[in-house]
Amino acid sequence: MQLVKKFGTVTAVDRLDLTVSEGEIYGLLGPNGAGKTTIIRILSSLLVPTSGEAYVLERRVPDKSIASNIGYMPQETALDTGLKVTELLEFYGEIFGLPRSAIIEKENELLRFVDLEAWKNTLIAHLSGGMKHRVSLACALIHDPCLLFLDEPTVGVDPELRLAFWDHFHALKDTGTTILITTHYMDEARRCDKIGFIRRGRIIAEGSPTELLEKTETTSLEDAFVEFSRQEVTP
Amino acid sequence: MKIYRCLAVTKRVFRDLKNDRRTPALMFLAPLFAMFVFGVAFSGDVKDVPVIVVNADEGSTAQGVWISLSEEIISQLDRQMLDITTLKSADEARNDVEHGRALAAIVFPEHFTQEVITASFPGEIQVIIDRSNPNVANPVLKSITAAMTGTMQEIGQEAPITIHEDSIFGKNASFMDYFFPGILSFVAYLLTILLTLITFVGERVSGTLDRLLATPLRESEIVTGYALAFGLLGTLQSAFLLTVGVLVFKVTVVGNVAVAFVVIALLAVVSQSLGILLSGLAKREVQAIQFFPFVVLPAFLLSGIFWPIEAIPSWLRPASYMIPPTYAVDACRDVMLRGWGLEKIWIDIVALVGFASLFLMIAVLSLRRRD
Numbered sequence A: 001m002q003l004v005k006k007f008g009t010v011t012a013v014d015r016l017d018l019t020v021s022e023g024e025i026y027g028l029l030g031p032n033g034a035g036k037t038t039i040i041r042i043l044s045s046l047l048v049p050t051s052g053e054a055y056v057l058e059r060r061v062p063d064k065s066i067a068s069n070i071g072y073m074p075q076e077t078a079l080d081t082g083l084k085v086t087e088l089l090e091f092y093g094e095i096f097g098l099p100r101s102a103i104i105e106k107e108n109e110l111l112r113f114v115d116l117e118a119w120k121n122t123l124i125a126h127l128s129g130g131m132k133h134r135v136s137l138a139c140a141l142i143h144d145p146c147l148l149f150l151d152e153p154t155v156g157v158d159p160e161l162r163l164a165f166w167d168h169f170h171a172l173k174d175t176g177t178t179i180l181i182t183t184h185y186m187d188e189a190r191r192c193d194k195i196g197f198i199r200r201g202r203i204i205a206e207g208s209p210t211e212l213l214e215k216t217e218t219t220s221l222e223d224a225f226v227e228f229s230r231q232e233v234t235p
Numbered sequence B: 001m002k003i004y005r006c007l008a009v010t011k012r013v014f015r016d017l018k019n020d021r022r023t024p025a026l027m028f029l030a031p032l033f034a035m036f037v038f039g040v041a042f043s044g045d046v047k048d049v050p051v052i053v054v055n056a057d058e059g060s061t062a063q064g065v066w067i068s069l070s071e072e073i074i075s076q077l078d079r080q081m082l083d084i085t086t087l088k089s090a091d092e093a094r095n096d097v098e099h100g101r102a103l104a105a106i107v108f109p110e111h112f113t114q115e116v117i118t119a120s121f122p123g124e125i126q127v128i129i130d131r132s133n134p135n136v137a138n139p140v141l142k143s144i145t146a147a148m149t150g151t152m153q154e155i156g157q158e159a160p161i162t163i164h165e166d167s168i169f170g171k172n173a174s175f176m177d178y179f180f181p182g183i184l185s186f187v188a189y190l191l192t193i194l195l196t197l198i199t200f201v202g203e204r205v206s207g208t209l210d211r212l213l214a215t216p217l218r219e220s221e222i223v224t225g226y227a228l229a230f231g232l233l234g235t236l237q238s239a240f241l242l243t244v245g246v247l248v249f250k251v252t253v254v255g256n257v258a259v260a261f262v263v264i265a266l267l268a269v270v271s272q273s274l275g276i277l278l279s280g281l282a283k284r285e286v287q288a289i290q291f292f293p294f295v296v297l298p299a300f301l302l303s304g305i306f307w308p309i310e311a312i313p314s315w316l317r318p319a320s321y322m323i324p325p326t327y328a329v330d331a332c333r334d335v336m337l338r339g340w341g342l343e344k345i346w347i348d349i350v351a352l353v354g355f356a357s358l359f360l361m362i363a364v365l366s367l368r369r370r371d
């Protein structure tokens, strides 16, 4: 692996080694600018690594052929604001080549899940930030992908719905979906199966939430992160 | 390349337009507005143009009756359009035209009537004309020709001179007839570029393009989907304008309208690829606006919309042939004014297809570029 991605002189991802096992929820945890988004974008075939290799579903990325198995939810809302909620979901369904009936069925299911049934005929432009985020998640799920890349999916989502999101992530995991999720909310990282602390493009610690807490003898992941950062600086 | 994915993109463009009233209004009403403005400003109602008549014709006596064809022609000149002064000397008249005191001088030679009637020589009228402004010169020439042909028809003879411009513009072509194919091409070009440019800068900046590219959708499918959408929109737009043109401005269309639509659709495809291409150069939406002059001006000045390519300085003319609207304007004019078919305008079509393929390819590559 030894993945490296540079933007000019900035090294966003620095000799990174990372493995996500099938069927787990892996949380990439780190401050802003740590390189989380860059990693997700490389794995989604949107960026070409400067050096090193990355494999997704046994294919070396970038590779278009695996795209239909991946659900990607970018960090910025990235929605066509000129469409209505249902039109957007239908568009994504069409791109994935789903039959009309399957699109409608899935669309209703997702609208119920993200609690936007009452807004389904509203223009995206007229939705609140949180609602747009929910639409964005629904778009990533329309084709029942077996692998999900979620870049800060819970930013700007109110606490109640955030819980619902996580419940849903676990429900997806139970159906065999693998999820790679980034966040800088330390509290919700507890619900991941495995966490990678990332700082300046490098994984500084990796393990299950309880393992990481035990290793640093701390009670919160936030403290654990600080502890690992300190160890990095003074090896 | 999967056609259903292209069509999904096409459908998305139309859904976007359906939800947004302003853009369709821009596509259909703005050109209409432009047409009215230009139609009123240039509708060929040229008035009170100073014209000098020098009549040295002595007339002729046939079967005991003295006649003067020159007098007859002069009496048939359109007095609304032409403000006629009579002079004795042709040199003086030429001098006036040269110094801008008159736009044209019509000189009848001494034996004009006699020559025409006896058909010993082809009667010749000399027309000295200032052509610096074709929008005035052409109607004036036409009016002179009309008076002349009118007179000749009365006596059952061919016109003594033929004025070249007449054959170019068609028998009864008004300025609007001439201008109309130009404006069809121009609005299809301009609005398509602006729409795609703004849309694609938005897609890049907002991240929707990334999101699309993370799905099975390919760059080529996005571009094809958009090309279909804008080709169709261009056709709808010109059908609409043509209907208004024919009904309101009494534009005459000689040739097959379908051929003109093909030309416009091709131009729209070229323009949307250009829009996508240019969007790659803009980092933010505002920057896209800075491209407008570079997009608008060359087309406006060089593609032959208002004045013929032949009126453009020869050193600048190669530039005309490098911009796609030139070919569309030319082809539409050939079809609508001259009634030419595909067999005669194929060079324009080939040029447009060439531009389309080239730009489509570069547009796909410009989307594919990853950092």
Ligand SMILES: Nc1ncnc2c1ncn2[C@@H]1O[C@H](COP(=O)(O)OP(=O)(O)O)[C@@H](O)[C@H]1O
Pocket (backbone or CB within 6 Å): A007, A008, A010, A011, A012, A030, A031, A032, A033, A034, A035, A036, A037, A038, A039, B371
């Ligand atoms: N397209 C880009 N061009 C230049 N620098 C970039 C680009 N994308 C990200 N970076 C830089 O790479 C680093 C990592 O960014 P990112 O992956 O977005 O971090 P995170 O998602 O963890 O906040 C940052 O320093 C950022 O400024």
Ligand SMILES: [Mg+2]
Pocket (backbone or CB within 6 Å): A033, A036, A037, A038, A075, A151
């Ligand atoms: Mg990020």
